[in-house]
Amino acid sequence: xxxxxxxGSDGMDRRVTVGDIAKExxxxxxxxxxxxxxxxxxxxxxxxxxxxxxxxxPGDVWVTVQVxxxxxxxxxxxxxxxxxxxxxxxxxxxxxxxxxEEGIPLLTTAKPSFEVAGRLYSMGIRGRVKx
Amino acid sequence: xxxxxxxxxAKAEGLDIIGISDHNxxxxxxxxxxxxxxEGVTVIGGIEVQTVEDVHVLTFFPCVDTLFRWQDEVYSALxxxxxxxxxxxxxxxxxSNGNVTGKLRTFLLASxxxxxxxxGKRVRELGGLVIPAHIDRPSFSLIRNLGFVPDTLxxxxxxxxxxxxSGSAKERFxxxxxxxxxxxxxxxxxxxxxxxxxxxMEEASWEELLLALAFVGGRSIRPLDIVx
Numbered sequence: 257x258x259x260x261x262x263x264g265s266d267g268m269d270r271r272v273t274v275g276d277i278a279k280e281x282x283x284x285x286x287x288x289x290x291x292x293x294x295x296x297x298x299x300x301x302x303x304x305x306x307x308x309x310x311x312x313x314p315g316d317v318w319v320t321v322q323v324x325x326x327x328x329x330x331x332x333x334x335x336x337x338x339x340x341x342x343x344x345x346x347x348x349x350x351x352x353x354x355x356x357e358e359g360i361p362l363l364t365t366a367k368p369s370f371e372v373a374g375r376l377y378s379m380g381i382r383g384r385v386k387x
Numbered sequence: 388x389x390x391x392x393x394x395x396x397a398k399a400e401g402l403d404i405i406g407i408s409d410h411n412x413x414x415x416x417x418x419x420x421x422x423x424x425x426e427g428v429t430v431i432g433g434i435e436v437q438t439v440e441d442v443h444v445l446t447f448f449p450c451v452d453t454l455f456r457w458q459d460e461v462y463s464a465l466x467x468x469x470x471x472x473x474x475x476x477x478x479x480x481x482x483s484n485g486n487v488t489g490k491l492r493t494f495l496l497a498s499x500x501x502x503x504x505x506x507g508k509r510v511r512e513l514g515g516l517v518i519p520a521h522i523d524r525p526s527f528s529l530i531r532n533l534g535f536v537p538d539t540l541x542x543x544x545x546x547x548x549x550x551x552x553s554g555s556a557k558e559r560f561x562x563x564x565x566x567x568x569x570x571x572x573x574x575x576x577x578x579x580x581x582x583x584x585x586x587x588m589e590e591a592s593w594e595e596l597l598l599a600l601a602f603v604g605g606r607s608i609r610p611l612d613i614v615x
Contacts, residue, residue, distance in 0.1 A: 303532075304531060304532055305532060305533050305534030305535075306530060306531050306532070306534050308534070309534050322440060322532075322533070324440055324502065324503065324504070324533055324537070325504070325537060325539070326533045326534050326535065326537055329534070329535070330534050348502065348504070350504070350539070
């Protein structure tokens with residue numbers, strides 16, 4: 257796959273990692289700090305968790321405004337690389353706890369979902385198309 | 388859709404016990420309870436709370452004092468928006484004879500800032516019942532919006548809409564396994580009032596309802612699976 261631009265200064269092709277995204281978008285990493293090397297395949301943006309369960313896939317970075325603890329289980333289930341909680345929403349304590357337990361990087365930003373998706377696209381990440 | 392008209396329609400449909408749960412409000416519950424008492428129909432008062440996740444949760448209480456305490460909390464979690472009557476209609480308050488006694492200014496169709504977990508925890512603390520509403524529907528449903536029943540919510544049962552059967556709901560939504568299922572009319576018009584759940588209990592009361600939810604002593608709750 258050649259969907260991903262190289263971000264490395266060494267000119268080597270490599271996939272975007274969650275750490276790259278956190279840095280580029282100036283996100284706060286509120287959980288899952290040990291998993292920032294997770295590689296990202298596609299992007300997915302949705303606030304309906306049933307839709308994410310049906311449509312997202314392994315390695316996706318998921319943009320949402322939902323902060324309920326169920327987002328962690330959904331991410332675990334689908335193999336999502338990271339969750340970006342957009343729009344300044346604050347994840348519930350239980351959500352942070354479960355993200356650390358499950359090793360799911362949980363990023364927050366004041367930027368709205370629309371802008372987060374746009375920035376991710378600029379980094380070379382494309383939307384996952386449901387199959 | 389006045390309180391006495393609701394009771395009359397419920398009685399005509401053979402209902403002995405009904406739940407009244409308006410959206411984010413319980414203002415007309417007392418009128419309905421009084422109208423029901425006059426006709427021998429038991430009314431359980433509640434509120435359909437719209438949570439911050441846009442999930443509808445039915446909350447019911449044994450007494451109006453606690454219900455209104457809960458209503459205060461729900462009201463203080465609503466945004467301060469005035470109801471636009473031209474778009475959304477009037478929010479009328481009525482007495483048990485169906486006379487209009489006032490109007491609510493605050494727009495009730497908004498989401499509260501309360502999370503579904505908080506609603507569950509707080510309502511159980513206050514001695515109420517927590518029921519995720521119409522979980523099979525494409526909008527304002529716990530399952531649609533949050534994927535599955537959170538293991539911390541501990542609802543007393545789940546509600547399915549009249550458009551589905553309990554069998555197909557159990558097949559589609561594995562996370563409701565082990566929970567009783569009720570089916571309701573969700574009537575917004577008199578013509579929609581009808582019986583959708585059969586409860587076997589000694590009398591139509593809150594206490595008996597709790598026992599039926601626990602299937603104690605031969606009591607039971609069974610959705611009537613006639614899909615309309």
